[in-house]
Amino acid sequence: MDILDINIILYSAAFGLMLIGIGGIVISNHLIRIIFGIALLEAGANLLLLLSTYHEGASAPIIVDGSVPAMMADPVPQALVLTAIVIGVGILALALSLAIRVQRAYGTLDMREVRLKLEQEISENAGIEMPSSSHAPAVTTANSAAAQQESGS
Amino acid sequence: MNLLVLMIALPLLTAFLLSSINRISTLAARWIGPLVLLATAVIGLSVWPQLGAAPLALQWGGFQAPLGITLYADQFALLFALAMTIGTLLLWPRSAENQLRSSSLALLLAGTGSGLALSGDLFNIYVFYELMTVVSYGLIAGRGTSGSFASTLRYLVISGFGAALALAGIALVYQATGTLNLAQLAQLAPEKLNNLQGFAAFVLMLIGFGVKAELFPVNMWVPEVYATASSRVSALLAGVVSKLALLIIMRLLILVFHQPEALTVLLVLGILGVASGELAAWRARDLNRMLAFSSIGQLGVMFIALSIPGNAGIFAALAVMVHHLFLKPSMFLLAERWGGSIEKLAGAARTSPIAAALFVLLALSLIGVPPLPGFWAKLLVIMPMLALDQPLYYLAVFVMLAAASLEANYLFRVVMKLYDKQPAATSHKVHATADLATALFLGGGLIAAVFMLVPLADRLDSIAAQATDVSTYIQTVAPQQLQSGRVQ
């Protein structure tokens, strides 16, 4: 494969964006960066979709002045990407509004802390103490309770 | 022209117009939503019998398939479209301050769910799926607590990640085949998608659509969301919405992806889901999260069922899905007032004997005690797996049976608490009549199923047979043959 083949370059861009996006989502802890990661991942996926039927030398799928070009680019992926971009921005706005609220409530955007606080809140609402991460045996389970009462002899 | 389109269009239209209607009459805005859903449910039911004979394919906008978008209705799809509509109707969100918004969201959910079930175009499915996801964010966050916002955000991150991967999967499919129409994909798949690229596309889409179906590695949102969302929303998400996501995966599996590796992936992820969910539920100390974890386990069973090759797998998965469709919403409705620590439930059977009895019934069916429907569903899953005589399937059977014993243990720990003779210090809340009535209705469905086992099984079998009939699918949609840029 020729390194300067335009297909290779474009696909590398798409996969590269996706890879960086996934890496960002997985590695980062800061919420905003995770949202950035999702945006990058989406961008990469969009590019990939658009490339799926790309041909060198095709013209844009628009008839200008009534002349039909010999080969036009595939309009379907373009329409799909159009849709995907708009969906992406809707979700982005939603994520940012939620982030604002979460920061207001918990005072942090670090995912680890958010998880911890969330866990605390759920436990508090349920009226149980926060389950500790240490592996303490559960003494409340009926079985062990039964086992502990007078052990058979 | 067919009225089936209205099942999707009418709820959307009403949702758009709801705030205008509210200007005119608050009363109308309150009642129009349920009425519209009732009407769409009636439409769906009226179409039901005719689909038994032959499935139906519609073209949005009247453009010939594969150019336009196809709507494919067989009983399999309509079953879940109806489940979505009726489920939303039964579990209509009731919140005092956000009535208008939650009504719109419920309408959107019903319309989207129906569309998702009926859609016959890959990208269209993706868009419906995204819309459904966004609507669920709204429903979850609608609780308005900081916990619900945080859990929505966590859900959104996982979902957004999954959706982008699904989009990449669609890109790979389109790259290989040049079409998005499922019928045409079914035609082209054996030739063009039976390779590594096809498999990669499947895995990407599986991760994407698996988020809602509580597939193992992407289900980390489940416990938090079900613990923070209102019980009705949890009931909808766990009971109905997850099934729709599963339905998509089933469709893809039946029509497009025939790799044996795909089945193995499903099987392994299903086993991991069952094991992790049921084990985690064992130590759960509040009812909501216990139900959430057990729901992960149940969905895992469905994935295991899906991994069985051939008609038997689809039939088994369908049976488990329908069973769960009745059971989980009912359980979450009971958890509405019993949420929180299980310790505090001590003696709750005194104040609400009917709810406690219903809980026992549901628990028994969930763990699969004969002659309740849960047992037969489980039987349908296990029997074909043993017949396959492969080590991984034996492992799956073992995990399922072991998980059932765990399930029996933790669910009956709750039952024991309910019937405890020393009531807890705090007084117990009594269920709202509407909640209890709905839960009873669903539970009654389970009991009725016991007496109609044979016709029910026959019906599900025929639905599964219709769903797995690829050639009918292709013939009904009848996509044009594409050739080098020209239509024949």
Added chain:
Amino acid sequence: MEAVVLVVVIVMLLSAVAVMLFKDFLAALAAMSVVSLGLSFLFVVVRAPDVAMTEAAIGAGLSSLLFALALRRLGLWRSQ
């Protein structure tokens, strides 16, 4: 042509890495805009002017605006 595309792609990918690495969110946002614009250019290259316009308007413009507003509200507007 290929050379231009190659350069754009490299710049774009480097910016994408920068989005993840910059400590300052404002800089990250700027890098994000660069990615969007690069993408927009690539869309033009693959003969998709509609998408390119949309990406420029929504990806580079609107998204950045949304991020900027959100960062302001989150108090991340200035580097920490």
Added chain:
Amino acid sequence: MRRFTAALFLLGLGVMIAAIYQHMDFSNTAVNAGQAINAVAAEETGAANFVTSVVLAYRGIDTLLELTILFTAAMIGGMVLGRRRVDAPRDPDAGFILRTGADLLFPLLLVVGLYIILHGHLTPGGGFQGGVILASAFFLPLLARPGSSINQDVISIVEGLAGATFIIIGLLAMFDGKEFLTPLLDKGELGALISAGTLPILYLAVGIKVGSELAGLLAHLAEAEALD
């Protein structure tokens, strides 16, 4: 440990993608639905921009859903961020230049936006792109005059009506005995402004809807300072 895991993970992902890459066939032939659409779109829809044909006609339902997603996102955004309190502190005024600039830009942006929307079926651009411009037209004054605000009630009604228009046009086709969302009206001459039947009307609805929703979202985000 975490760094190591992350590196390992990215490495694995990279290898996987490389493997897929190896198997991909880049020299795909032109056998696809898009080419078929290219062949017939001009006759079937009458729009010169085939992307518009696909967006509004062939895949009209996708677009409707996409609008619904925006609608829902805007609604949820409003719900999450809440309303501004009346007595909340405001940002300082942006100053004369920006204010005047905004005033001058407003009609310009409005015209450009509408132009792009209405020519969507002929040239690149359309409801989405134009809608964004419309949104910025309405949002700019808000930046310039932090004291003012957009009436969210009006926005919600406008976006609802715009969406409803889209669906109702679709439903009209059903009354006509055709499928939902079938383009109606005369197709006109290819390339003319008044052509392509209902597609420009649909795009107008899309543009208004996108514009109002995005403006609403932006306004919410900008105002979110003082909730609770």
Added chain:
Amino acid sequence: MTALDTLLLISAITVGVALLAGNWRVGGWLVTILYALQGAALLMMSGLGYSTLTVVQSSFSIEVLSEQLLWRFDALSWFFALITIGAGLFSSWFASGEWGERYRDNGGSLRLFHGALALNVFTMLVLLASGDLLTLFIGWELVSWASFLIMALAGGKAFGYAMRYISYAFAGAMALLGGLLLIYAEVGSFDFQSLKEAAPQMQASTLWLLVVLLTSGFGVKMAILPFHLWQAKAYAQTPGPGAAFLGAISSRMGLFAFIVVVVQLIGISRLVEMEIPFTFLDAQDLLAWIAVFTIIIPTYIALRQHDARRLLAWHGVGQTGYMLLGIVIANDLGSAGGLMHVFNYASYQAMLFMVVVAVIHRTGTSDLNKLGGLFTRMPLSYLAMLIGIIGLAGLPPMNGFVSKWLIYRSLIVDGSPLLFLGAVIGTLGTILSVYKLIHNIFLGQLRVEHVAVREAPLSMVIPMMALAVIVFVTGYFPGLVLDWTSAVQASIGIPVLAHHLGGVSMKGGLDMIWIVSVLLIGFGFGTLVFFLGGRSRRVHQLDNYAGGHFLTAETRYHYSDNFYPGLMHLIGPWYRNSFEWLERGVISAVDTLSTAMQGLYRNAHPSYLLLAAVVFALSWVIV
């Protein structure tokens, strides 16, 4: 409508009546009469018990999964059904009188009690009537949950024990389900007959898996080692006559299913062929040794109990071992002994529980350290217990002797001296502990607080006495029961024991009529000597002296606590609670796993999961 339909219908009606009318004063009697009617319906099928009929079909059947599910009775079912209904009848009778009123006054729901009891009987009959593997499983589950219901009735502590039971039982049921479905996968049908035909061709590995799964499934209900932990405490906490019923028959359902599937369908001869590698044992030996350890260990655990109900319940676990042992040996003597032991054991165990409940009814306690000397206060109960423990210890002239004799004899015939030795050690333990039971309750020093205790009410004494008569009569004329066991042997395809009314007709056989008559003559002679020759003076029970000093009633000279100190000194270190430790180990392992999984869902960074996913996917890409 066949006789079986009638039986099941009456049984179902009994459940309904018990639930509706249980709380009324006459409700209990009504239910008791219905049990009697069930017995009558069973007698309509008595041809099954005498080999004149082979099978009675039920006209009810359903088709599921293209499998015809059917129910029918054969000699085996009939034999077990007889015991079930008998146990139900006597327990309900016992509960209908004063006991029930007391129970209700203490806040218990009689309606639920009678309902649960009737439900147990009904579900057991359904299980006994199962005509294929699927109905067997359905019946199995129904029985499990019905027993759970009656165990949990008492609330409080009983909840914990019932929970433990259902955890064991459900895990066992799942093993059973796995086994049955494996059979289906191998055979292609749930039909008994097809399994019987296919069993000889099955591979040894499949068969091993099957035997392990099925034996664990059935074994949980039988409470054989190592699944025995749940039973004693759960039974002991069941309210009064419920314990008698459960102790008498409930866990025998496991034995029934074991006989049906393993003995009748797979066949003991197949088990003999399955050798354990690197040992000289085969599967049959393994089961026999499990049975022997099930005899020994629980019996010696029983020896250390100081609660009468628990002591009896632990014996129940131990006695199961005898039955299993006899049936696994599977020659004519052994299987007859095992089956007969089911009947015999049910008769005296029910009676013993009733006596203990009667004592609790009068004194309010079943703690062996707080009782004593009740012999003069409750003579009839004492008599019943005496007869019962003689039976339990397996001494003539009671019926327990006959069945144990048969089992011992079969072991000798089979040439298994070590198994025989084990069984004898078990019997030794039984004798020691039943002596503790009767001594600490009825003999020795009367407690001051029990001076006013009276004999148990008639509603309790009559069922006890009736059972005592059965124990004695079937000991005197064991042929009555051996007729039925022979029919069972014939129906499950085991060599039939040649017998007559008095016992076994073979060389070195047994004739109980002769033995008992001699014993009775000797006993009568002794009585004669006692009454005619002796010159005893009646003294008050509390008129006691030691070393010339009068002992007041408050003085504790009664030797009850720390029973058998010498023996305990000897064997005490052997009590290690290993199985309790094992159980706790399993629970904490699950707990740890569960915590880990919760941690996974709560804390784990997605990267670990995605890493796993990618590695997983990579394995495909590379392979």
